[in-house]
Amino acid sequence: MKYVDEYRDPAMAEHLIEEIRRLAEEPISIMEICGGHTHAIFRAGIDQVLEPQIRFLHGPGCPVCVTPIEKIDRAIALARRPKTIIATYGDMLRVPGSESTLLKEKAKGAQVKMVYSSLDAVALAEKHPDFEVVFFAVGFETTIPANGFSILRARELGLRNYSVLCNHVLVPPVIRFLLEDPDVQIDAFIGPGHVGTVVGSEDYRFIAEEFGRPVVISGFEPNDILQSVYMILKQRQEGRRQVEIQYSRAVKPEGNVRARAVLNRIFEPVDQEWRGIGTIPRSGMAIREEFRDYDAEFKFQSALTLSPAQESPACICGEITKGVKEPWQCESFGTACTPDNPIGTCMVSSEGTCAAYYKYQFLKRAAGGMLG
Amino acid sequence: MEERRTPPRAHTLPETIQLAHGTGGRLTHQLIEQLFLEYFRNPYLEGMNDQAILPGEGGRLAMSTDAFVVKPYRFPGGNIGDLAVNGTVNDLVVGGATPLYLSASFILEEGLPVRDLVEVVESMAAASAVAGVQVVTGDTKVVERGSADGLYITTSGIGRIPEGIDWGPHRIREGDVVILSGSVGDHGASVMIERFEMEFDTQIESDTACLRDLVEAVRDVPGIRCMRDPTRGGLATTLNELSQSSGLNLRIRERDVPIRDEVRGLCEALGIDPLYVANEGKLVCVVAPEEAEEVVRRMRRVKEGREARIIGEVTGELPGLASLETLLGAVRVLDLLAVEQLPRIC
Amino acid sequence: MCLAVPGQILSIEGEGRTAMVDMGGVKRRVSLELLDDVRVGQYVLVHVGFALQTIDEAEARETLEILETYFREELEAETGGGDPRG
Numbered sequence: 001m002k003y004v005d006e007y008r009d010p011a012m013a014e015h016l017i018e019e020i021r022r023l024a025e026e027p028i029s030i031m032e033i034c035g036g037h038t039h040a041i042f043r044a045g046i047d048q049v050l051e052p053q054i055r056f057l058h059g060p061g062c063p064v065c066v067t068p069i070e071k072i073d074r075a076i077a078l079a080r081r082p083k084t085i086i087a088t089y090g091d092m093l094r095v096p097g098s099e100s101t102l103l104k105e106k107a108k109g110a111q112v113k114m115v116y117s118s119l120d121a122v123a124l125a126e127k128h129p130d131f132e133v134v135f136f137a138v139g140f141e142t143t144i145p146a147n148g149f150s151i152l153r154a155r156e157l158g159l160r161n162y163s164v165l166c167n168h169v170l171v172p173p174v175i176r177f178l179l180e181d182p183d184v185q186i187d188a189f190i191g192p193g194h195v196g197t198v199v200g201s202e203d204y205r206f207i208a209e210e211f212g213r214p215v216v217i218s219g220f221e222p223n224d225i226l227q228s229v230y231m232i233l234k235q236r237q238e239g240r241r242q243v244e245i246q247y248s249r250a251v252k253p254e255g256n257v258r259a260r261a262v263l264n265r266i267f268e269p270v271d272q273e274w275r276g277i278g279t280i281p282r283s284g285m286a287i288r289e290e291f292r293d294y295d296a297e298f299k300f301q302s303a304l305t306l307s308p309a310q311e312s313p314a315c316i317c318g319e320i321t322k323g324v325k326e327p328w329q330c331e332s333f334g335t336a337c338t339p340d341n342p343i344g345t346c347m348v349s350s351e352g353t354c355a356a357y358y359k360y361q362f363l364k365r366a367a368g369g370m371l372g
Numbered sequence: 373m374e375e376r377r378t379p380p381r382a383h384t385l386p387e388t389i390q391l392a393h394g395t396g397g398r399l400t401h402q403l404i405e406q407l408f409l410e411y412f413r414n415p416y417l418e419g420m421n422d423q424a425i426l427p428g429e430g431g432r433l434a435m436s437t438d439a440f441v442v443k444p445y446r447f448p449g450g451n452i453g454d455l456a457v458n459g460t461v462n463d464l465v466v467g468g469a470t471p472l473y474l475s476a477s478f479i480l481e482e483g484l485p486v487r488d489l490v491e492v493v494e495s496m497a498a499a500s501a502v503a504g505v506q507v508v509t510g511d512t513k514v515v516e517r518g519s520a521d522g523l524y525i526t527t528s529g530i531g532r533i534p535e536g537i538d539w540g541p542h543r544i545r546e547g548d549v550v551i552l553s554g555s556v557g558d559h560g561a562s563v564m565i566e567r568f569e570m571e572f573d574t575q576i577e578s579d580t581a582c583l584r585d586l587v588e589a590v591r592d593v594p595g596i597r598c599m600r601d602p603t604r605g606g607l608a609t610t611l612n613e614l615s616q617s618s619g620l621n622l623r624i625r626e627r628d629v630p631i632r633d634e635v636r637g638l639c640e641a642l643g644i645d646p647l648y649v650a651n652e653g654k655l656v657c658v659v660a661p662e663e664a665e666e667v668v669r670r671m672r673r674v675k676e677g678r679e680a681r682i683i684g685e686v687t688g689e690l691p692g693l694a695s696l697e698t699l700l701g702a703v704r705v706l707d708l709l710a711v712e713q714l715p716r717i718c
Numbered sequence: 719m720c721l722a723v724p725g726q727i728l729s730i731e732g733e734g735r736t737a738m739v740d741m742g743g744v745k746r747r748v749s750l751e752l753l754d755d756v757r758v759g760q761y762v763l764v765h766v767g768f769a770l771q772t773i774d775e776a777e778a779r780e781t782l783e784i785l786e787t788y789f790r791e792e793l794e795a796e797t798g799g800g801d802p803r804g
Contacts (some may be wrong), residue, residue: 003724003761003773004640004742006782010627010699016785017700036718036720044703063718070777090568090714098800107390116570116642116715117767119749142720143717145752146768153751194720197763222700228784250763250771250776259752259770339398339710340392349718360704375756573745641764643721716764718720 003249016226017049023233025052027186030232031178031323035062035190038353042360044222053248054229057323058356060174061192064091065139065321066250066274066351067167069311072097075136075165075270078296081303085128087113087121088136089229091236095348102136115262118150125154125162134296135167141192144168144285145259146299148266148364151287151294165296166287170271171195179211181322188232190225193247200255200265201243208241219247266291275311275345276318315344320353327357334358387672394441396605397709420617421494422463422600433468434459437528443521445492447563449577451494456525457650457697458582461503466599468539469531470552471503476527477511481520491522505529534591541617543597548686549664550622552668553655553671554579554679555630556607560649561638568715572641575626576634581653586676590667595660597654602656608647608706610656611694622658623695623703624684641717647706649695649713658686722765724773727758739764 003049004322011252032038038058041047047056078181079086086102091113093103106112111131115121118135125133147166154162173191178184191204196217207215214235218228228246235242245251263285272284287295299302319325327333327346337343339355346352373419385406392399409417416424418552423436438459457474469596476496480489498559500507558579565572570694583601590596598618602610607629611622631639631646639646662681684697694706724753725741730750739748739757741764752758761773 001761001775001778002742003778007780008699010701012785015699034720044700045704046697047702048702048704049700061791089717091716091718093714094711105390114714116568117749119767139717140720142722142765142770144672145751146766146770147769149749153391160644194722194763194765194770197722197765205523223785224785227781246781248781249774252774256752256771258754262752275747341386344464358710359707566757574743619738632743634743637723637744641723641741641744641746 001105001260004044004221007219007223008224012223013226016223016230020050020226020230020233020237021053023230023237027053028236029055029057030188030190030229031057031059031186032190032206032225033059033061033175034190034195034256034351035065035195035352036192037061037218037225037340038356040222040225042356046222046225048189050229057186058353060274060277060321061140061171062349062352063140063143063167063169064095064351065317065345066169066277067092067095067138067345068273068275069097070273071165071167072101072274074297075102075134076100076105077304078134078165078300079105081300082130083130084132085111085113085124086134086136087115087124089138090114091349092136092138095343095345096342118147119153120339122150122153122159122162125158125159130159132163134160134300135162135164137164138168140169140192140195141198141263145198145262151266151291152262154294156304160293163294163296163299164287166285168267168282168285169274170269170285171199173280174207174274175204177206177277177280177283178322179207179213183321184321184322186213186215187234189216190228190232191215191243191253193217193219194226195263196245196247196255197258198250198259201245201251201253204243208243212241214241215243216264217243217245217247217251221356258314276315276321276370278318312343317344317346317354320346327354330354384699393630395709395712396609399710400605400654401708409532410713419540420613421467422470423467425467426689428532428656431535432533432665434464434467434531434533435528436463436467437526438463439524439526441521441524442563444563445522446564447566447578448575449559449562450580451492451493452525453522454499455500455578455580456527457496457503457505458580458652460527460529462601462653464529464531466601468537468587468591468599469533471505471529471531471584472509474500474505474527474529475509476507476525478513479520479526480512480514481500482514482517484522492525499582499590502544503584503623519549520665533534537591538599539596539616541598542615544618544620544658544686545597545660546620546686546688547599548658549660549661549682550611550624550656550684550686551659551664551667551671551680552629552680553657553677553685555632555635556602556651556654556717557631557635557639557646557649558603561635561646564638564642564644564649568642570642570715572638574634574638576632576638579653581650581676583653583655583676586655586671586674589670589674589677593659593663593667593670595663596667597660598668599658600656602651602654604650605709606646606648606650607654607656608645608694609708611706614656614658614709615694616692618686619620619691621693621695623687623689623697626699628681628683630681631680636657641693643661643717644713645716648709720765722763724761725764727756727760730756731757737769739769780789793800
């Protein structure tokens with residue numbers, strides 16, 4: 001077992017597709033919360049083979065897409081500071097702020113380093129004691145513990161030149177927010193498998209118990225996703241509304257206790273702005289006061305008084321992220337806003353809904369006469 | 373009849389050159405079409421092939437040029453020197469030419485260790501011997517420290533095309549078969565690890581190789597329509613170019629494209645699509661269906677073609693676009709890459 | 719939202735704080751600081767350089783077996799036998 005190919009077997013996929021078609025008597029809207037699932041669905045063409053009975057709605061689970069423009073502007077302001085290195089994940093380099101991106105700042109000479117891990121950012125601080133190293137950290141519950149651990153590591157090493165500019169977001173509050181929005185029509189959820197490795201399944205119970213929607217926490221291979229759709233349909237057929245784990249090889253009901261302990265030790269819940277969606281109560285995680293010396297927004301507060309950020313009025317990323325509108329319904333999609341020149345964040349990240357549509361949905365566009 | 377194809381998405385050139393203008397993707401094409409082709413327009417350039425076919429005494433000539441700016445200049449399996457020779461030689465041979473002469477221009481960065489330059493030139497000499505070409509002219513310039521990544525090399529090459537050979541996207545027909553000579557992504561993956569400084573440990577080696585023997589093994593098969601070596605931008609970009617030039621649809625099957633385990637492992641860990649990762653010793657060949665098996669058989673007899681196989685067909689369904697049949701049997705468009713692929717966490 | 723890949727623990731180093739992990743033929747040192755009880759030979763899920771969870775082989779097999787058994791029964795019921803993959 002290598003835990004990859006086994007879940008890509010086309011013969012098994014074919015059987016699952018047949019079963020799903022048989023079970024799906026009426027059309028159903030399923031939201032995959034996670035951008036990784038969106039990508040996997042388009043990449044394998046799962047949306048095509050299950051149409052029209054299954055309609056996938058693409059949820060807000062791309063941390064890059066929901067990072068507010070002010071945070072990007074702050075990262076850019078810090079990148080322009082002398083003797084400062086901004087370290088971040090590759091995903092964040094192209095995200096547009098009000099007037100620039102980290103990649104453009106890099107081209108102009110700023111010290112912007114792409115890292116694979118938060119610990120690589122700590123290593124940069126160790127290696128460059130004359131520089132301030134700011135780790136621009138984004139992520140959901142999966143990534144927050146790793147980002148947080150870097151602070152513990154920096155403290156252990158006695159580093160005073162390391163800090164974190166973070167934008168951390170949580171899954172359950174945004175799902176509740178969507179379910180309480182009368183415009184949003186979702187029949188069931190494919191739950192984010194890698195968030196599940198940390199938080200387990202308890203956090204999602206309210207979706208089934210309060211809102212009566214089935215949830216299946218899914219892996220990321222094509223057959224994982226197909227099986228999850230199948231399990232959702234089975235729940236509906238049998239009149240159940242539960243949280244089930246399809247990705248049981250990696251998701252335990254209790255999650256990862258140790259990772260959660262790190263998360264809760266370093267961070268505390270705060271009200272959080274989601275780009276395009278708005279502010280959602282207690283949906284973010286900010287650095288606790290005890291670790292303030294490592295909080296870039298505290299450490300460099302005098303350098304971070306900026307004019308209010310400007311969001312393009314042409315962008316409807318918010319409604320797209322909520323699954324209320326499709327990219328086709330945005331006037332900028334494919335014309336003013338393309339992966340070459342993104343206006344909204346949904347077009348920047350390869351997991352953004354608009355970018356995924358742009359990359360994979362040519363066929364639909366051609367069929368609908370929407371080739372712009 | 374010569375109606376100009378309008379690009380699918382009209383752009384204007386941006387104010388500054390971005391890295392993405394060099395990835396072989398959409399911005400590269402925009403730059404070529406709206407700038408170089410606009411100003412240098414002539415029938416040889418308009419063919420938009422890897423080589424220009426020129427009239428000449430005693431047969432036609434093929435000419436090609438290529439600049440090499442690979443970073444790092446030394447990588448597992450080769451260095452910028454063999455790359456510079458093989459790259460230009462391959463651009464000639466995929467047009468059916470026998471390569472004859474090369475020129476080489478060096479842009480050296482102040483402070484480059486001479487032993488590194490010697491190593492590179494030795495590799496160039498060795499690669500030239502294998503390809504049967506001579507480096508007959510050259511140039512050297514030195515730029516200030518910080519103005520180049522060690523060294524850049526530009527090579528140009530000339531070759532002769534035998535009578536009766538006329539390969540190119542204009543000959544591609546519906547029903548033709550697409551053949552690939554081996555696994556994809558090896559070269560790009562081998563340089564990716566060092567370029568991104570992400571401390572992965574792999575045994576991946578560049579596939580840099582001369583394709584002369586491979587092409588000669590099949591050159592007299594009459595059903596050959598067109599060949600390309602899928603370098604920068606990877607297999608997907610080459611399929612796009614051929615689809616666009618022929619006005620047809622090259623459709624490949626995901627399950628038939630060979631990718632080495634390690635290359636796939638690295639791409640999955642970094643979130644990168646191997647179909648867009650560079651190769652430096654692979655051949656894509658479009659062949660009439662009745663001769664596809666024969667071409668595969670002959671290619672497999674040559675070292676560089678041992679893993680050759682049929683990966684897809686030419687259809688009339690999505691004119692000008694390349695597509696991929698997924699493992700699930702869905703068909704999706706293989707678009708040109710918008711921007712350079714970067715490692716991602718989400 | 720979160721890219722994570724399975725990898726096998728080749729060796730454990732630094733007093734149990736890091737491990738060399740093989741992810742599909744690619745090796746990298748990853749941190750074990752977020753995970754308890756990891757053994758050499760085990761598969762873990764790696765995300766941004768951290769091992770986040772062990773992969774449960776028994777569960778993985780069970781998922782596959784449930785599917786295969788289920789479809790075999792379905793198919794046998796419909797066609798009266800035969801290999802579902804045929």
